Amino acid sequence: MSRSIGLFYGSTTGNTESVAELIAENIGLDRIHRIDIAADGLDSIAEYSHLILGIPTWDFGELQEDWSDLWQVLDAADVAGKKCAVFGLGDQIGYGEWFLDAMGLLHDRMQERGAELVGYWPVEGYDFEASKALNEDKSKFVGLAIDEDCQHGETTERVEQWCKQVLVEFGIS
């Protein structure tokens, strides 16, 4: 199979970049392209049938700066009908009132643009006050929740499990 999955991420201090590398290894380097949007932007997003998008939350519930700079590009991007999974990084203790908010904003934007969102993830095992990244009944995050600040030890296993789930939901496992 050709590389049909585009993994786009923004990362200010490197945590999301590390998780993006781990995800790429788990999905299989032969079927994924990893793109740092600070360097290469989002212009190639339409080329992929399947998308994985990674975003950390910064500054009390805000988008990470590279995503913020390119937010308008998503309005013009042709993502209708594409399968898309998001992952987010945050800090549930330090910023528990805004935990992973940016992942929720990105999820909602992609859904509005007609993408089919997959990769929802249970809230069990996390402790936070509030998040914009929850589904309607608040039983799941709308993507993979990673907390390198407080739960670094969980990351490898969470990524492994989530990648298996996403490949099944993408229908390309």
Ligand SMILES: Cc1cc2nc3c(=O)[nH]c(=O)nc-3n(C[C@H](O)[C@H](O)[C@H](O)COP(=O)(O)O)c2cc1C
């Ligand atoms: C100044 C500052 C503000 C932050 N604001 C939030 C926030 O509002 N919500 C959240 O969940 N995490 C917040 N975080 C935690 C980051 O999202 C977390 O450290 C993440 O791993 C950073 O990812 P990056 O290294 O890819 O930029 C904040 C961290 C800092 C230092």
